[in-house]
Amino acid sequence: MELNKLFAASLLSLAMVGCASSGGTTDEAATTDAAVEESQTQGVPGSRDLDVVTEEQAAMAANSLLEQTTVYFGYDRSEIRPEFKDVLNAHAEYLVANPQARAVLEGHCDERGTVEYNLALGERRANTVKRYLIVQGANPSQIESVSFGEERPAMIGSDESVWSKNRRTEIKYQ
Amino acid sequence: MMKRYLSILLMMFCFSAQAELTIEITQGIASSIPISVVPFEFDGTLTDDVDDIVRNDLERSGHFSLLEPDDMLSQPQHEEDIYFTDWRLLKQDFVVIGTIKQLENKQYQIRYQLFDVFNEQELLTQTLKGNATQLRDIAHRISDAIYEQLTGIRGAFSSKIAYVTTNSQRTKFNLSISDSDGAREKVVLSSKYSIFSPAWSPDGKRLAYVMLEDSGSKVYVQDIATGKKQLVSAHKGINSAPSFSPDGNKLALVLSKDGNPEIYTVDLKTRHWTRVTNHYAIDTEPNWMPDGKHIIFTSGRTGNPQIYRVNITSGYIERLTFEGSYNARARLAQDGRFLVLVHQERKGAPFHIASLDLVRGLLQTLTSDTELDESPSVSPNGVMVMYAAKYNKRSILAAVSVAGDVKFLVPSKNGDVREPAWGPYLN
Numbered sequence: 001m002e003l004n005k006l007f008a009a010s011l012l013s014l015a016m017v018g019c020a021s022s023g024g025t026t027d028e029a030a031t032t033d034a035a036v037e038e039s040q041t042q043g044v045p046g047s048r049d050l051d052v053v054t055e056e057q058a059a060m061a062a063n064s065l066l067e068q069t070t071v072y073f074g075y076d077r078s079e080i081r082p083e084f085k086d087v088l089n090a091h092a093e094y095l096v097a098n099p100q101a102r103a104v105l106e107g108h109c110d111e112r113g114t115v116e117y118n119l120a121l122g123e124r125r126a127n128t129v130k131r132y133l134i135v136q137g138a139n140p141s142q143i144e145s146v147s148f149g150e151e152r153p154a155m156i157g158s159d160e161s162v163w164s165k166n167r168r169t170e171i172k173y174q
Numbered sequence: 175m176m177k178r179y180l181s182i183l184l185m186m187f188c189f190s191a192q193a194e195l196t197i198e199i200t201q202g203i204a205s206s207i208p209i210s211v212v213p214f215e216f217d218g219t220l221t222d223d224v225d226d227i228v229r230n231d232l233e234r235s236g237h238f239s240l241l242e243p244d245d246m247l248s249q250p251q252h253e254e255d256i257y258f259t260d261w262r263l264l265k266q267d268f269v270v271i272g273t274i275k276q277l278e279n280k281q282y283q284i285r286y287q288l289f290d291v292f293n294e295q296e297l298l299t300q301t302l303k304g305n306a307t308q309l310r311d312i313a314h315r316i317s318d319a320i321y322e323q324l325t326g327i328r329g330a331f332s333s334k335i336a337y338v339t340t341n342s343q344r345t346k347f348n349l350s351i352s353d354s355d356g357a358r359e360k361v362v363l364s365s366k367y368s369i370f371s372p373a374w375s376p377d378g379k380r381l382a383y384v385m386l387e388d389s390g391s392k393v394y395v396q397d398i399a400t401g402k403k404q405l406v407s408a409h410k411g412i413n414s415a416p417s418f419s420p421d422g423n424k425l426a427l428v429l430s431k432d433g434n435p436e437i438y439t440v441d442l443k444t445r446h447w448t449r450v451t452n453h454y455a456i457d458t459e460p461n462w463m464p465d466g467k468h469i470i471f472t473s474g475r476t477g478n479p480q481i482y483r484v485n486i487t488s489g490y491i492e493r494l495t496f497e498g499s500y501n502a503r504a505r506l507a508q509d510g511r512f513l514v515l516v517h518q519e520r521k522g523a524p525f526h527i528a529s530l531d532l533v534r535g536l537l538q539t540l541t542s543d544t545e546l547d548e549s550p551s552v553s554p555n556g557v558m559v560m561y562a563a564k565y566n567k568r569s570i571l572a573a574v575s576v577a578g579d580v581k582f583l584v585p586s587k588n589g590d591v592r593e594p595a596w597g598p599y600l601n
Contacts, residue, residue: 075521076478076500112525113592114503114516114548115370116415116428117472117479119391120435120456123412127434146390147412151368156342158546158564 065090070154071129073167076113078124080132088129091171092136094145102174105129105145108152110163115149122147130171181312195356195571195591200543201581202236207267207324208239214272214286215251224274224284229445230355231317231331235557236580237324241266253296255286262293270320278343284312288320298323310358312592315601316373330354334597335560336362336372336381337571340590344368350385351398354553354596356584362398371415372595375422382406382425383415383596391548393427395442406440417469426450426460426469437471439486450484451491460505464510464535470494472502481515483532495530497537499523503549505528507558507576514540516548527561529576540578544570551596552576560584560594 069091071084080088095101107126110120126145134140153166209232216224225268232238232509242250247260250271261269272286281303288298300319302312311332318329331354339348349363349372363369375381375395382395393413396403407413411430423442430436437450437460451457455475462469463483470483479502481495495501500518507514510532517528517539526541527550541547544563551560558580561572565583570591572583584591 068370087321113479113500114459114472117474117502118476119386119412119414119458120428120430120458123430123435129271149391151370151386152344156344158567171359 013063049104054128062090064092066088068172070168071171072164073125075110075163075167075170076121078121078128079126080139085132089136092133092138095133095138096136099139101142103133103143104172104174105143105168106152106172107147108154108166108168108170109150110166111150111153111158112148112163115151119149119151120145122149125167127167129171180460195352195359195572195584195586197230197234197355198583198585199234199581200234200583201579202233202239203579206237207238208241208269209238209270209320209324210246210264210266211476212246212249212251212272213243213272214274214284216274217275220274220282220309221306222313222415223515224309224313225236225270225329227310227313227355228270228317228320231314231329234355234582235321235331236575236582237321239309243392256289258289258291260296266291268324269438272316276302282306282309282312284309284316286316288323299389310331310353327557328555328599330555330557330599332600333554334378335551335571336374336595336601337562337591337599338369338372338593340368340569340585340592342589349381351381351597362396362401363403372593373416373418374595374597375418376420376598377422378598380601384414393425395425406442415459420464420466426462428460437469437484439469444601448486450486450489461505470504470506470513472504481513485508494532495537495600498523498528500527505550505559507552507554507559512556512576514550514552514559516550525561527574527576529559540574540576541572541581543581544572544583547572549593551594553596554599558596560596561593562594 065087069086070089105126107122109122126147128141130145133143155162155165188348203550211225211229211455229240233240250256251273263596269289269291272285275283277283283303287296290297297485298319304396305314314331315332317515321329334351335354336351339350345366345370347365348361350359350361350368351489352359354364365385370384372381372383380395380397384393391412391414393407394403395406409429412428412435416429417427424439426439429438434454435456435458435459435571439448439450452468453475455473457471459475468485469484470481473482479500480493481501481504482491482493484491498517498519499521502516504515505587513530515528515534518523518525525546526539527547528537530537530540544565546564547561550563558573560571560576563570563572569592570583570585571591571594
């Protein structure tokens with residue numbers, strides 16, 4: 001997979017999360033966190049109807065999923081949100097189909113909370129993605145994880161729209 | 175309690191081009207002690223204004239209100255010139271006078287006296303010597319002595335602080351040290367990688383810190399005088415949150431090589447590693463207690479971060495915080511009587527610095543004017559807490575007393591300042 005494609009994919013995934021706020025599903029974080037959290041922890045509507053798509057369309061859908069290389073998390077959370085399972089399944093399939101492929105999972109946090117606790121939380125976010133990919137069949141030797149805590153934000157700023165983009169794990173193919 | 179807002183901007187580094195930090199006092203105590211520090215006698219000009227530094231030190235402590243030299247009825251420099259009625263008229267409790275003499279070999283001799291106005295009595299006198307570059311050290315030592323004489327608490331004006339500065343693009347990081355008033359900034363380390371969690375060795379000669387490289391976090395210890403840095407920990411996973419043992423021979427730190435973050439200790443000479451905690455939750459931010467036998471740390475084992483204390487030999491763990499949804503990064507104050515920590519009352523509430531009285535079990539939120547308060551660090555005399563916060567959309571340092579009654583801001587002229595660590599006594 002080409003690097004520029006991955007870059008475009010990460011932009012696309014940012015855009016997708018931006019659209020996600022009107023969706024219907026909620027996760028645990030959304031129900032327990034403060035109101036400010038709720039607007040962004042809601043998922044993408046489950047609109048894809050796999051029964052009617054052709055094989056070619058399915059391959060294209062898988063490709064577009066693979067182009068999403070960032071998954072996002074709820075505040076102080078490290079569980080995979082349901083809306084990102086399709087994306088991660090696509091990456092797991094890619095790793096299974098390409099045993100020589102190597103990925104580094106970079107875990108990140110928003111600026112709230114302490115620097116060190118966030119470093120640990122970032123690692124958990126990378127590791128839950130790692131475990132998920134392994135459960136889906138990827139070989140553990142294909143995946144490394146690293147935490148950058150709150151030190152390398154995707155966006156600079158101090159409101160929820162920025163924070164929600166910074167709580168993430170980025171999948172980077174080597 | 176009546177809170178008095180001083181809002182005085184004190185420019186403290188007129189002569190140091192490198193200095194970045196300024197001090198802005200936002201709150202002093204209502205019952206502050208009125209004191210006058212009369213300009214010292216000196217024939218000529220000096221790079222550092224000794225009596226001005228003393229006035230600023232005492233003012234910043236919040237325990238004193240200083241009379242401006244322009245408001246003094248007279249400016250005596252010798253004991254026989256003091257008219258105590260003048261100072262009583264100005265409602266001053268104490269007066270400090272002094273003289274600076276130039277000796278041979280570019281040495282200076284500074285003599286000062288502290289007087290009790292009511293009893294018309296000398297309380298303290300000292301004669302100190304040094305060269306021009308030591309005048310600032312001498313000024314801080316004078317402040318330390320006056321502070322101790324009048325409050326009964328050892329002064330910490332001579333101590334240093336370490337902190338990290340970064341540009342707004344976060345592409346350059348400097349680990350710096352300065353005097354506790356922000357003056358005489360010295361860059362210890364520059365890096366394109368993020369530097370955090372600086373920790374002083376008990377003798378003030380070394381700094382441990384974390385550098386977040388592309389491959390992950392690593393812990394280094396650097397000698398401040400020589401600049402020589404030593405890689406202490408580069409295990410797989412997280413290497414972070416260093417804290418020196420009270421004897422300076424060991425570090426407590428966090429490693430996640432076992433799969434999730436655990437507290438370890440390492441002997442810096444033998445490199446013998448000992449695992450201290452063993453739990454599937456996040457364990458981090460160790461801080462060695464003065465007895466050398468316990469470590470306090472942050473753990474997410476109940477679902478959200480709380481503070482715990484572990485006995486290093488027995489492994490016995492005790493929870494210390496119960497109030498609030500987020501309590502982290504605790505540091506001890508006043509020989510372990512108080513914890514200061516990052517506290518969030520409930521989810522969605524702001525992050526502030528709080529103190530926890532371990533004897534009475536009382537938690538008090540100390541800060542309110544700043545946002546996203548973090549990284550509290552206690553002065554060696556246990557009186558003040560310096561921390562990092564967001565203020566007007568920038569990361570600045572700020573300080574608050576453990577009692578909550580004194581506050582000041584330490585904004586930088588440019589860029590962001592983070593991760594303060596208040597150093598130990600140096601003498």
